[in-house]
Amino acid sequence: xxxxxxxxxxxxxxxxxxxxxxxxxxxxxxxxxxxxxxxxxxxxxxxxxxxxxxxxxxxxxxxxxxxxxxxxxxxxxxxxxxxxxxxxxxxxxxxxxxxxxxxxxxxxxxxxxxxxxxxxxxxxxxxxxxxxxxxxxxxxxxxxxxxxxxxxxxxxxxxxxxxxxxxxxxxxxxxxxxxxxxxxxxxxxxxxxxxxxxxxxxxxxxxxxxxxxxxxxxxxxxxxxxxxxxxxxxxxxxxxxxxxxxxxxxxxxxxxxxxxxxxxxxxxxxxxxxxxxxxxxxxxxxxxxxxxxxxxxxxxxxxxxxxxxxxxxxxxxxxxxxxxxxxxxxxxxxxxxxxxxxxxxxxxxxxxxxxxxxxxxxxxx
Numbered sequence: 001x002x003x004x005x006x007x008x009x010x011x012x013x014x015x016x017x018x019x020x021x022x023x024x025x026x027x028x029x030x031x032x033x034x035x036x037x038x039x040x041x042x043x044x045x046x047x048x049x050x051x052x053x054x055x056x057x058x059x060x061x062x063x064x065x066x067x068x069x070x071x072x073x074x075x076x077x078x079x080x081x082x083x084x085x086x087x088x089x090x091x092x093x094x095x096x097x098x099x100x101x102x103x104x105x106x107x108x109x110x111x112x113x114x115x116x117x118x119x120x121x122x123x124x125x126x127x128x129x130x131x132x133x134x135x136x137x138x139x140x141x142x143x144x145x146x147x148x149x150x151x152x153x154x155x156x157x158x159x160x161x162x163x164x165x166x167x168x169x170x171x172x173x174x175x176x177x178x179x180x181x182x183x184x185x186x187x188x189x190x191x192x193x194x195x196x197x198x199x200x201x202x203x204x205x206x207x208x209x210x211x212x213x214x215x216x217x218x219x220x221x222x223x224x225x226x227x228x229x230x231x232x233x234x235x236x237x238x239x240x241x242x243x244x245x246x247x248x249x250x251x252x253x254x255x256x257x258x259x260x261x262x263x264x265x266x267x268x269x270x271x272x273x274x275x276x277x278x279x280x281x282x283x284x285x286x287x288x289x290x291x292x293x294x295x296x297x298x299x300x301x302x303x304x305x306x307x308x309x310x311x312x313x314x315x316x317x318x319x320x321x322x323x324x325x326x327x328x329x330x331x332x333x334x335x336x337x338x339x340x341x342x343x344x345x346x347x348x349x350x351x352x353x354x355x356x357x358x359x360x361x362x363x364x365x
Contacts, residue, residue: 284320
């Protein structure tokens with residue numbers, strides 16, 4: 001595994017204009033795109049595009065994809081992105097397991113890891129486990145991509161946390177992590193490889209937005225906890241203190257059961273208690289109640305649900321959440337928002353990889 005100084009160091013190339021060109025190269029796929037088209041679509045001068053593409057070719061990030069007939073003069077050379085020129089590792093730290101993926105520049109997963117994890121085992125043990133997995137995946141990059149650098153590591157885990165500084169707050173059930181500088185500690189352990197830290201829900205929301213989910217939506221994740229990733233106007237909404245999306249700790253029953261956050265009657269506590277009793281219909285109804293509150297506050301276009309508990313009974317959760325939202329729409333006279341399922345055991349880890357990749361292409365990370 002090589003650090004930030006070697007190979008195709010995209011983080012160093014991440015200027016606005018370069019990001020525009022890289023994004024168009026990625027969208028063009030294997031068919032490629034000409035320099036003239038790049039200039040027309042970016043608004044840059046042909047000279048600027050030529051300089052950027054020359055640098056990208058030198059770095060191995062772009063390559064010729066053949067020639068295309070021109071309306072006049074000689075055929076145009078078209079360029080394409082080289083997906084294998086850079087990779088990112090995405091890591092999902094849950095309360096009881098670790099999932100990690102290795103993704104190329106296109107976001108295609110080329111390797112996966114999964115292991116049991118005790119988030120309460122202490123920082124040293126958790127950091128050591130993450131570093132070992134990143135090392136394994138980094139070795140695959142070196143073997144498959146001729147030693148090109150690992151661009152960075154995205155880590156997603158339950159919040160709350162400070163996304164900008166990479167510092168954890170009081171993770172529900174694990175107060176010992178409060179104030180821990182996970183980003184800097186892990187970067188040091190990895191020898192300077194760039195690290196980005198965000199909430200698991202934000203990582204999935206980012207992955208969905210990058211993958212084409214448009215408009216404003218909420219992703220509700222019910223697994224070992226409950227949280228929300230919010231995309232408003234096409235961008236992940238984190239708030240000025242990056243604390244947005246603590247969906248699970250809205251109180252919906254004043255005299256309800258205690259929650260690990262210290263409050264009572266939180267949506268998370270009620271949902272998890274229902275799941276533990278095997279009452280998935282009740283859990284779905286509670287989740288729908290929280291979703292209805294969110295729709296009323298933000299006027300979003302769509303609610304998406306996922307996570308380990310949801311995948312255990314997807315039809316029940318989709319039907320239950322949709323039923324609550326439809327009842328709300330009838331009361332208000334508004335059109336009911338769409339409800340969808342987000343499936344896949346590695347969706348959080350894949351979104352975590354996008355925390356590194358998306359900014360390279362000028363997207364929210």
